[in-house]
Amino acid sequence: MTPLLPIHPSPLPLESEIGYLLRLGAANDFHSLTWQQNYRRHMGLPPTNFDDFVGLTTGHGPDVLRNLWGPSCSDLPIQSFKKLGIKTTYWSLDHRRWCPDCLREQSYWKAEWLITLQVACPHHRRLLQELCPACGQLVGWYSGGLTHCRCGQDLTAAAHIPASENLLQISQRICDKLSEATEISVPPNKLLPINHGLTRLLAAVQLPRQLDLIWALGCYGHFGALKKSLKVHGHHRMDVALPILESAAEMLVQWPDAFHSFMQQASDQSQAHALHLHLFAGPHLLALNRALNHPELHFVRHEFERFVSAHWKGVIAARHRFADDTSTEHSTILAKEAMAMLGISRRKLATLINEGHIRGWYQQSKGCLRFFVVDRASVRQFQQNCAGKLFTLAETAEYLATTIPRVRLLVQAELLKAAHRPNGHNLRRNHWVFEKSQLDMLLGGLTLEIHPTPECDSVMSLEKICRARSRDGADFVTILQAIQAGELKCIARDPSHHGIRGLLLDRRQFEDWFTERLRVKEFFTMRPAAHYLGLKEHVLYWLRDRRLLSGFTYPNEASHLSLPKTALDQLKARYAWGKSLEEMTGYGRKSASRALINRGIVPVTGPTVDGGTTYLFLREDIQSFMTSRHSATEHTTQGVGDGKK
Numbered sequence: 001m002t003p004l005l006p007i008h009p010s011p012l013p014l015e016s017e018i019g020y021l022l023r024l025g026a027a028n029d030f031h032s033l034t035w036q037q038n039y040r041r042h043m044g045l046p047p048t049n050f051d052d053f054v055g056l057t058t059g060h061g062p063d064v065l066r067n068l069w070g071p072s073c074s075d076l077p078i079q080s081f082k083k084l085g086i087k088t089t090y091w092s093l094d095h096r097r098w099c100p101d102c103l104r105e106q107s108y109w110k111a112e113w114l115i116t117l118q119v120a121c122p123h124h125r126r127l128l129q130e131l132c133p134a135c136g137q138l139v140g141w142y143s144g145g146l147t148h149c150r151c152g153q154d155l156t157a158a159a160h161i162p163a164s165e166n167l168l169q170i171s172q173r174i175c176d177k178l179s180e181a182t183e184i185s186v187p188p189n190k191l192l193p194i195n196h197g198l199t200r201l202l203a204a205v206q207l208p209r210q211l212d213l214i215w216a217l218g219c220y221g222h223f224g225a226l227k228k229s230l231k232v233h234g235h236h237r238m239d240v241a242l243p244i245l246e247s248a249a250e251m252l253v254q255w256p257d258a259f260h261s262f263m264q265q266a267s268d269q270s271q272a273h274a275l276h277l278h279l280f281a282g283p284h285l286l287a288l289n290r291a292l293n294h295p296e297l298h299f300v301r302h303e304f305e306r307f308v309s310a311h312w313k314g315v316i317a318a319r320h321r322f323a324d325d326t327s328t329e330h331s332t333i334l335a336k337e338a339m340a341m342l343g344i345s346r347r348k349l350a351t352l353i354n355e356g357h358i359r360g361w362y363q364q365s366k367g368c369l370r371f372f373v374v375d376r377a378s379v380r381q382f383q384q385n386c387a388g389k390l391f392t393l394a395e396t397a398e399y400l401a402t403t404i405p406r407v408r409l410l411v412q413a414e415l416l417k418a419a420h421r422p423n424g425h426n427l428r429r430n431h432w433v434f435e436k437s438q439l440d441m442l443l444g445g446l447t448l449e450i451h452p453t454p455e456c457d458s459v460m461s462l463e464k465i466c467r468a469r470s471r472d473g474a475d476f477v478t479i480l481q482a483i484q485a486g487e488l489k490c491i492a493r494d495p496s497h498h499g500i501r502g503l504l505l506d507r508r509q510f511e512d513w514f515t516e517r518l519r520v521k522e523f524f525t526m527r528p529a530a531h532y533l534g535l536k537e538h539v540l541y542w543l544r545d546r547r548l549l550s551g552f553t554y555p556n557e558a559s560h561l562s563l564p565k566t567a568l569d570q571l572k573a574r575y576a577w578g579k580s581l582e583e584m585t586g587y588g589r590k591s592a593s594r595a596l597i598n599r600g601i602v603p604v605t606g607p608t609v610d611g612g613t614t615y616l617f618l619r620e621d622i623q624s625f626m627t628s629r630h631s632a633t634e635h636t637t638q639g640v641g642d643g644k645k
């Protein structure tokens with residue numbers, strides 16, 4: 001198709017669409033942008049969009065028109081993707097904005113100049129121009145020519161106004177992001193040093209979110225006192241936008257220190273211990289945090305949360321929607337969380353706070369509610385100092401694999417020393433404190449090897465000994481006293497049990513020790529006494545009731561009835577039963593009693609005498625019987641010998 005216009009210059013990279021219409025008209029001797037309206041009316045062209053109109057008048061196809069970006073005239077609408085997802089408020093067609101040096105060198109209007117937040121040229125290190133150097137008026141798109149104001153002033157002759165270094169860095173980032181969004185490469189700017197920190201910070205931020213970030217930081221940084229800081233009247237004017245952008249540029253270039261300084265000034269430090277976050281941060285910081293909630297701007301939210309965590313002494317709750325790592329590292333926690341960390345009751349936590357071990361305080365709401373909060377660092381320090389070193393009474397019983405009453409017995413027997421013991425009658429288990437070193441010493445140390453076969457006959461567990469022999473004199477406390485005295489030695493541990501239950505002793509060593517202990521023992525309780533005599537325990541009570549056994553006493557104010565060894569030895573010397581009866585008569589142990597009764601020996605007690613379960617005979621009667629029997633045997637033997645003679 002033949003173009004309608006005789007001259008049709010090619011679009012230049014990143015040229016604005018409205019600027020190309022102005023340049024196309026100037027090339028065909030049309031000196032104002034209104035030419036396209038008059039031309040369409042004169043040619044009778046139907047209403048159309050920008051691409052169709054430019055294609056009809058110049059013959060350029062889509063591949064060439066891809067260099068043009070940004071909004072166009074209202075009567076020549078553009079395709080939506082040409083705005084690059086940038087909000088309408090960031091595009092300005094109210095008046096022109098330009099770099100006099102770029103306009104003089106290249107004679108076209110760049111798309112980036114239409115962006116409200118682009119106020120400097122990073123290539124020429126100067127502020128953009130929007131006022132005519134001669135008349136001082138804003139230069140509109142529909143008045144004046146390509147490079148001249150309506151007053152005739154050349155727009156390339158404006159005075160040079162330098163831009164600050166921070167502003168140039170932000171302007172360069174806008175240029176780079178625009179090139180990245182349009183996929184049009186531009187030569188690198190070698191005149192401006194690269195700020196690597198800012199480049200890394202904004203690397204994942206696309207142009208629309210970068211503009212949101214600059215605008216939000218600048219507005220809240222410069223107009224923080226306004227109720228609605230983001231709604232700034234006349235923001236498309238350079239004199240209004242420049243201080244906003246300077247404020248944003250300072251924060252971004254000096255990130256995050258400048259941002260923290262801004263938040264320090266914006267927050268109310270006197271409300272650091274306030275219950276509610278809005279009293280400390282204020283509405284503007286919270287609004288800024290909500291405004292920049294896009295995932296690409298997560299670093300802003302991260303710094304806000306980090307600032308709040310460092311300076312606010314309130315509790316970060318789920319409603320604040322902070323990141324998990326920030327919530328878990330916040331300096332203040334509720335008393336409930338501190339109780340769970342330490343495994344203690346609320347009363348015990350209050351006691352630790354009152355004694356100065358942990359820092360805590362109450363936070364008052366507007367009503368009558370009070371919240372008990374605790375400093376996390378002090379809880380962790382207390383937990384670290386006590387972890388694995390101090391145990392309560394219940395924890396000690398669990399560590400030793402025994403019961404709480406047994407732990408108290410160990411303390412009474414001075415086998416275990418408590419680091420802290422409640423005074424008076426207050427014996428609550430949470431008030432006891434034991435040191436781990438004391439517990440390990442009681443267990444014989446933790447260097448014992450694991451026994452491969454703990455059920456074999458060569459070893460005995462301490463728990464099994466206590467169950468079987470405690471009433472015989474080998475009770476729990478006595479065994480542990482013997483271990484500490486070196487009389488018994490723990491040789492290994494049972495891998496299936498921990499604590500005291502897992503301690504293993506050599507069986508032969510224990511039996512020798514137990515026998516020797518019975519031999520030298522002066523007093524016996526009923527069961528050890530029965531074991532010593534070779535009788536059942538109930539037989540001793542029967543003999544006591546028949547007054548055949550005397551000498552019962554309570555030695556050393558003991559609570560159990562005991563017998564002195566002399567009384568037992570006297571009983572053994574006076575009476576015979578069981579094994580001693582077998583040894584004296586030569587009959588079997590089960591048949592000796594019946595044989596003696598059949599031969600006229602009357603027992604002192606027994607089933608046929610008084611209903612007892614065991615026969616007891618006087619040793620004198622047995623000895624007399626054995627003597628007479630021996631005499632009769634000798635007489636019979638002698639008579640038989642005489643008869644043979």
